[in-house]
Amino acid sequence: MRRIILSPFLWIGIIILAAIATWPMATNNPTLREELFLILMFITMALSLNIILGYTGYVNFGHIVFFGLGGYLGIYVMSTLHWGLFPAMIVGGIGASVFAFLLGAAILRLRGAYFALATIGINETMLALAGNFQPFGGATGLTLNFRIYKLYGGAGKALWLAFALLAAVTIIAFIASFIIEKSKFGLGLMVIREDEDAAMVMGIPTPLFKNLAYTASAFLPGIIGVLYFFKNGNIEPGEAFNLEMSIEVLVMIMLGGFGTVSGPIIGAALYEEIRSSLIVNPLLQSMHLVIAGLLLLAIILFVPIGVVGWIRQRVPAVRRYLE
Amino acid sequence: MTINANVLIASLLDGLLIGFVYGLAAMGLTLIWGVMDVINLSHGALIVLGMFGALLAVQSWGLHPYIAFIIVSIAGLFLGVIIYYIAIRRVLEAPELTTLLSTFAVSMIIIGGGTAAFTTSPRNINFNLGTISFGGGANVLGTKLAAALLAAMVTFLLYMFLYKTRIGKSIRAVSNNRAAAELMGIPSMQILALSFGIGTLLAMGSGALIATLFPFNILSGSVYELKSFVIGVLGGLGNPIGSLLGGLILGFIEGLIPNFMDTSWTPVIEFALFVIILLVKPQGLFGSKD
Amino acid sequence: MNNESILQVDNVTKNFGGLTAVNHVSLELHQGEILGLIGPNGAGKTTLFNVISGVFLPSSGHYRFMGKDITNLPAYKIARLGIARTHQVVRPLNDLTVLENVTAGACFGRENQSLGQAEQTARAVLDQVGLIQKKDILAAKLNLPEKKRLELARALAAKPYLLLLDEVLAGLNPTEVANMLEVIENIQKDNITILMIEHLMHAIMRISDRIVVLDYGQKIAEGTPKDVVNDPKVIEAYLGDPRVAQALAAEGKE
Numbered sequence: 001m002r003r004i005i006l007s008p009f010l011w012i013g014i015i016i017l018a019a020i021a022t023w024p025m026a027t028n029n030p031t032l033r034e035e036l037f038l039i040l041m042f043i044t045m046a047l048s049l050n051i052i053l054g055y056t057g058y059v060n061f062g063h064i065v066f067f068g069l070g071g072y073l074g075i076y077v078m079s080t081l082h083w084g085l086f087p088a089m090i091v092g093g094i095g096a097s098v099f100a101f102l103l104g105a106a107i108l109r110l111r112g113a114y115f116a117l118a119t120i121g122i123n124e125t126m127l128a129l130a131g132n133f134q135p136f137g138g139a140t141g142l143t144l145n146f147r148i149y150k151l152y153g154g155a156g157k158a159l160w161l162a163f164a165l166l167a168a169v170t171i172i173a174f175i176a177s178f179i180i181e182k183s184k185f186g187l188g189l190m191v192i193r194e195d196e197d198a199a200m201v202m203g204i205p206t207p208l209f210k211n212l213a214y215t216a217s218a219f220l221p222g223i224i225g226v227l228y229f230f231k232n233g234n235i236e237p238g239e240a241f242n243l244e245m246s247i248e249v250l251v252m253i254m255l256g257g258f259g260t261v262s263g264p265i266i267g268a269a270l271y272e273e274i275r276s277s278l279i280v281n282p283l284l285q286s287m288h289l290v291i292a293g294l295l296l297l298a299i300i301l302f303v304p305i306g307v308v309g310w311i312r313q314r315v316p317a318v319r320r321y322l323e
Numbered sequence: 324m325t326i327n328a329n330v331l332i333a334s335l336l337d338g339l340l341i342g343f344v345y346g347l348a349a350m351g352l353t354l355i356w357g358v359m360d361v362i363n364l365s366h367g368a369l370i371v372l373g374m375f376g377a378l379l380a381v382q383s384w385g386l387h388p389y390i391a392f393i394i395v396s397i398a399g400l401f402l403g404v405i406i407y408y409i410a411i412r413r414v415l416e417a418p419e420l421t422t423l424l425s426t427f428a429v430s431m432i433i434i435g436g437g438t439a440a441f442t443t444s445p446r447n448i449n450f451n452l453g454t455i456s457f458g459g460g461a462n463v464l465g466t467k468l469a470a471a472l473l474a475a476m477v478t479f480l481l482y483m484f485l486y487k488t489r490i491g492k493s494i495r496a497v498s499n500n501r502a503a504a505e506l507m508g509i510p511s512m513q514i515l516a517l518s519f520g521i522g523t524l525l526a527m528g529s530g531a532l533i534a535t536l537f538p539f540n541i542l543s544g545s546v547y548e549l550k551s552f553v554i555g556v557l558g559g560l561g562n563p564i565g566s567l568l569g570g571l572i573l574g575f576i577e578g579l580i581p582n583f584m585d586t587s588w589t590p591v592i593e594f595a596l597f598v599i600i601l602l603v604k605p606q607g608l609f610g611s612k613d
Numbered sequence: 614m615n616n617e618s619i620l621q622v623d624n625v626t627k628n629f630g631g632l633t634a635v636n637h638v639s640l641e642l643h644q645g646e647i648l649g650l651i652g653p654n655g656a657g658k659t660t661l662f663n664v665i666s667g668v669f670l671p672s673s674g675h676y677r678f679m680g681k682d683i684t685n686l687p688a689y690k691i692a693r694l695g696i697a698r699t700h701q702v703v704r705p706l707n708d709l710t711v712l713e714n715v716t717a718g719a720c721f722g723r724e725n726q727s728l729g730q731a732e733q734t735a736r737a738v739l740d741q742v743g744l745i746q747k748k749d750i751l752a753a754k755l756n757l758p759e760k761k762r763l764e765l766a767r768a769l770a771a772k773p774y775l776l777l778l779d780e781v782l783a784g785l786n787p788t789e790v791a792n793m794l795e796v797i798e799n800i801q802k803d804n805i806t807i808l809m810i811e812h813l814m815h816a817i818m819r820i821s822d823r824i825v826v827l828d829y830g831q832k833i834a835e836g837t838p839k840d841v842v843n844d845p846k847v848i849e850a851y852l853g854d855p856r857v858a859q860a861l862a863a864e865g866k867e
């Protein structure tokens with residue numbers, strides 16, 4: 001525990017994230033807030049996915065399922081049962097985790113590519129199910145009544161609130177990732193990633209560990225799903241269970257380097273920056289997907305350990321600051 | 324909903340015919356999986372490339388759609404080999420995630436380029452072979468029957484190639500056990516490249532056929548890619564011939580479901596089936612590899 | 614050595630499809646002894662290890678460890694009870710450092726140590742097997758003899774009562790073999806019971822208290838090294854492998 005609390009990396013990280021969060025508030029800049037909302041959201045998605053992907057070595061293409069399910073549960077209790085935002089966030093997070101725990105008990109028996117395929121199947125099943133599930137509004141989804149924002153001082157204030165809450169969640173994601181990485185549990189996950197059969201013989205209860213990792217990875221996406229769709233005002237299946245977005249989060253982790261805490265953060269921020277700068281440039285706009293694809297291919301072929309992995313390898317001195 | 328026997332038969336027949344084409348698409352995916360353990364996430368993009376290739380050949384060069392199908396397939400063979408050497412070869416031994424992402428990058432490049440060139444507006448190939456009646460009100464479109472026959476023919480050719488020719492046998496040997504095949508003097512690198520080429524040929528060829536049946540746009544590939552996953556798992560990943568059976572099963576389901584419930588339930592049932600089969604019988608209904 | 618029994622394998626059989634890899638094998642280990650397990654390639658030695666450590670369920674038969682029936686326990690529960698093993702084909706955790714590899718062994722082993730304690734244990738064990746200078750290197754970067762030591766260190770760090778060693782001497786040069794034997798003898802002095810598979814006849818004959826011989830999955834001989842090397846059935850079993858047969862004969866003459 002001492003090692004965690006005294007780590008310079010932890011404190012520098014918290015300070016940077018907190019600074020990023022207060023920056024649009026201090027300058028009262030809604031455009032910047034919207035940009036940073038996406039970046040913080042992707043950082044949390046990438047950090048949480050990294051628990052099952054980076055530490056445990058299970059390739060999950062369906063991470064967005066937890067975001068979508070949490071969003072649906074949260075918007076449902078807000079719009080139909082008239083609950084407030086905070087209980088809705090709890091419902092979203094716990095709902096996503098319970099779902100992950102039950103699902104994990106079934107699909108975490110699969111290994112390698114079979115697991116990856118199953119997660120694609122789960123994503124598409126949820127997408128198709130949501131479109132047919134009438135309590136969730138079927139294909140049209142659910143819309144929040146505008147009145148709900150009044151509870152939080154009007155729509156303008158509600159957006160700031162959503163941002164502040166997201167920033168808090170992101171900092172929690174960061175601290176939790178760091179604690180997991182430095183814990184016995186995290187070491188167990190990494191052993192599973194390296195060699196699951198050896199892990200079992202070494203005394204690691206692999207089914208339990210894998211499922212705990214999967215369940216933990218689902219919790220924060222469930223919460224930010226509620227925040228995102230609260231800010232949006234409505235939720236519909238295509239946006240909640242968007243397979244492309246799952247894969248984008250994977251790409252972010254690859255870009256930064258998986259199995260570290262700073263990798264997903266730097267990867268998510270870089271990816272969002274690159275994408276938004278490509279989209280605003282009229283010349284590059286139509287080619288932004290091509291450029292992103294070429295970039296991804298180049299990273300995979302030439303720097304497969306990601307930006308952070310590469311820096312850590314080149315400059316060992318910075319390792320304490322780049323865990 | 325009351326069920327009319329004639330309507331049921333017609334829609335089942337329709338589903339089975341399309342099933343042949345689905346099976347062809349899935350064969351491309353599963354051949355690559357079987358030979359090199361790579362899940363090709365550019366599969367859908369390649370199917371779409373086949374669609375647009377056929378569209379261009381028909382509209383700009385005035386070619387017959389089935390001639391276009393042949394040309395597009397051959398182009399697919401070459402493109403596949405190129406993709407293999409650029410995006411696969413270097414990362415073949417890396418963990419799954421790496422090849423998943425490298426093929427996904429190829430998909431982004433194809434779809435991004437396609438969107439820039441063709442936008443996402445819907446297209447179709449204007450082509451009609453009339454209706455063929457099987458009596459009792461069971462009518463099918465001539466284009467569907469022809470596409471099914473072509474798909475069946477390609478499957479037969481693939482079967483003959485894999486089981487009766489030396490190169491085909493080498494592909495199966497590499498698929499079974501690459502190390503052992505190398506000891507027997509089979510040049511595995513070339514065989515892998517060729518297999519990726521054939522997988523791409525099948526994907527683009529099936530795209531060219533689908534383009535004669537349904538409207539499409541540059542983003543349509545993901546639908547057929549997902550169907551290929553479902554079929555691949557039904558028929559056994561790595562078992563190309565099982566894919567044909569898997570395709571027929573999927574086509575049958577698609578013909579059956581609309582008679583009993585809303586069509587929007589079709590994907591729910593397909594994907595639930597997919598996950599369940601992965602869980603209870605991951606080697607597929609017909610066994611994987613040989 | 615006292616005669617308290619620590620492991621009893623009772624009539625264990627393991628089939629793979631039509632192949633019977635282990636065929637009605639029974640054996641018993643006594644507290645503190647080194648029992649050598651020998652037999653030609655494919656005799657079923659590694660499979661027996663896999664059954665005892667819980668990787669495979671046996672097709673029939675039972676085995677008890679320290680009085681407890683562990684036949685149907687999953688591998689990780691067996692490990693927690695105090696059985697640790699090495700693998701014939703080394704399985705380093707490639708992307709973790711040497712220290713992390715061994716720390717993990719201590720963490721999840723019999724004593725269920727905390728991370729801090731486990732790291733202390735790991736350092737001590739790495740020192741014992743002579744790998745302490747390499748502690749911060751990635752396991753993937755070690756050479757084969759070092760990987761074998763790592764494999765042993767990881768098992769030892771679990772503080773087992775019973776250690777299963779699968780061909781830890783294979784692929785080592787004579788100096789390395791001598792070093793490794795010394796390490797193993799020191800382990801025995803710590804009162805850890807050892808069941809070891811080995812092809813190197815002179816080494817196993819020197820170090821074992823008793824020997825069990827498997828052939829085609831069956832136990833064909835059991836006794837002191839001296840009894841075993843003079844047993845015609847054993848010589849016959851090794852006829853397919855003249856080099857080993859010669860080594861056996863040489864041991865017998867001494």
Ligand SMILES: Nc1ncnc2c1ncn2[C@@H]1O[C@H](COP(=O)(O)OP(=O)(O)O)[C@@H](O)[C@H]1O
Pocket residue numbers: 629632634652653654655656657658659660661
């Ligand atoms: N997982 C397995 N599946 C099928 N056959 C196996 C498996 N493991 C071992 N075998 C077979 O069991 C027999 C015994 O193998 P093994 O226990 O490794 O022998 P040894 O360690 O004595 O050399 C061999 O014929 C081997 O091919």
Ligand SMILES: [Mg+2]
Pocket residue numbers: 658659660701
């Ligand atoms: Mg062996």
